[in-house]
Amino acid sequence: MKRILTIQDISCFGKCSTTVALPVISAMGVETVILPTAVLSTHTMFKGFTVRDLTEDLLPICEHWKKEGFHFDAIYTGYLGSAEEIEIAKKIFDEFGGDDTLIFIDPVMADNGKLYPAFDEAYAKLNAGLCGKADIIVPNITEACFMTDTEYKEEYDEEYVKTLLGKLAALGAKTVVLTGVSLSAGNTGVYGYDTVNDKYFIYQNEHIDAAFHGTGDIFASVCVGALTRGLSLDDAFKLAADYTKDTIRVTLDNPEKPWYGVDFEATIPELVNSLSDALK
Numbered sequence: 001m002k003r004i005l006t007i008q009d010i011s012c013f014g015k016c017s018t019t020v021a022l023p024v025i026s027a028m029g030v031e032t033v034i035l036p037t038a039v040l041s042t043h044t045m046f047k048g049f050t051v052r053d054l055t056e057d058l059l060p061i062c063e064h065w066k067k068e069g070f071h072f073d074a075i076y077t078g079y080l081g082s083a084e085e086i087e088i089a090k091k092i093f094d095e096f097g098g099d100d101t102l103i104f105i106d107p108v109m110a111d112n113g114k115l116y117p118a119f120d121e122a123y124a125k126l127n128a129g130l131c132g133k134a135d136i137i138v139p140n141i142t143e144a145c146f147m148t149d150t151e152y153k154e155e156y157d158e159e160y161v162k163t164l165l166g167k168l169a170a171l172g173a174k175t176v177v178l179t180g181v182s183l184s185a186g187n188t189g190v191y192g193y194d195t196v197n198d199k200y201f202i203y204q205n206e207h208i209d210a211a212f213h214g215t216g217d218i219f220a221s222v223c224v225g226a227l228t229r230g231l232s233l234d235d236a237f238k239l240a241a242d243y244t245k246d247t248i249r250v251t252l253d254n255p256e257k258p259w260y261g262v263d264f265e266a267t268i269p270e271l272v273n274s275l276s277d278a279l280k
Contacts, residue, residue, distance in 0.1 A: 002228045003031040003071070005096070006221075007058075007089055008078035008108075010036045014043030015261025016214035017078055021221045027268045028225035028275055033072065035061060035092075037085050045213050045260060053081075058088050066095060074102035076224045077130075078217060079109075081118065086126045093133050102227060105134040105173075106220040110142040113152045121146065132172030136227070138190075138220055140180045144168055158183060162200070165193040175233065179219065182207060190237050203238050208248050214261045219244045226275065235278050243271050 004025055010018040018034050025032040035058060041050040075096060080086050093103055107127045109119050128147035131137045141164070145152040148167035153160060161181055168176035177192035181202075189204035219240045226236035251262040 001029070001031050002073040003033060004074045004076055004224060004228055005033045005035060005072040005092075006076045006078065007035045007037065007080070007092065008217075009038040009040060009081065010034070011040045011043040013041065013260075014046065014213065015258075015264065016043050016217050020214055020217040020261075020264065021076070021078070024218060024221040024264065024268070024271070025225040027272055028222070028229060030073075030225050030228050033070075037079075037081060043213060043260065055082065055084055055088070058085070059091070062092055062095060070096075072096050072101055074104055074224055074228045076104045076106070076220070078106050078220065080127075080130075083123060083126050086123075086130050089130060090133060097133075102136070102224070103134045104220070104224045104227070105131050105137045106216065107131055107137060107139050107143050107147065108216065110146055111140060113142055113145075113154070115146060128171050131168070134173040136175045136177065136223075137168065137171075137173045138177045138179055138223065139168070140216070141178055144178055147171065161191050162193075165191065165200075169193055169195050177237065179216065189241050192233065192237065194233060201234050201237070203234070203241055205241055205245050208245060208252070210248055210252055212248060212251060212259070212262045215244055215248060218247060218262065218264055222271065226278070229275065229279065231275075231278055239271075239274055239278060243267065243274065246270065 006021045008017045022032050036054055038054055039052045077089050124146035144164050165176055174196055175194050177190050179190055181191040182188045186207055187204040188207040191202045193200050222240035222243050223236050226239050247262045247264050247267045250267055
């Protein structure tokens with residue numbers, strides 16, 4: 001069985017980060033090892049949440065793993081809360097990476113033209129350095145702009161997207177993928193560039209006018225799970241985009257409409273079936 005290490009925080013309540021990655025990737029038939037950077041009572045959209053930082057525990061945990069001879073087929077990073085955690089992630093890549101280990105980075109730090117309150121531009125540059133060590137990165141447009149000193153635009157064309165992809169590729173990752181790219185009304189999706197094969201790829205599906213916390217984590221988790229199971233870039237990103245869209249739709253049909261996250265638990269059987277079909 002393939003094995004993925006995911007490095008991000010745990011929100012005890014709220015559907016994001018490790019709380020999403022662990023069940024989703026496991027359901028895809030991949031052993032999921034977690035390295036929690038912090039434990040929060042809820043995710044940060046709630047007021048008055050508690051947080052216990054675990055930064056000082058990360059390297060000792062990895063030292064134990066190294067002694068045990070553990071190997072990972074992929075390492076997937078999500079939200080990293082500090083410059084120190086970024087440096088630790090680099091060390092983990094060096095210790096456990098290699099030609100047979102996929103390095104997948106979701107540089108979670110910004111959206112809608114703004115950095116999250118905990119971060120500044122210096123942090124964005126550190127994240128850019130981390131992305132240079134990756135096989136695949138999946139920033140949204142805002143994150144890509146901060147990492148490449150590019151003007152953020154809410155309205156853009158394909159030339160703008162390709163220019164941004166070129167700047168991302170210059171950071172060093174083998175495959176760069178922009179998420180949340182909309183090139184026509186009513187549609188959204190991904191636009192990527194495979195630097196090894198000098199090939200662009202794009203997938204667009206229906207844009208659902210709703211915003212839920214954690215959908216980016218669901219998308220990234222499905223991507224890395226699908227790639228680890230052997231799907232191509234095109235098929236993996238299509239699967240992730242469609243599953244995220246369908247999960248948002250199912251959540252909107254829920255009379256309770258849980259604002260704090262999407263009902264991915266209800267759609268996991270659909271994900272498993274879609275993955276099975278894609279692998280045939």
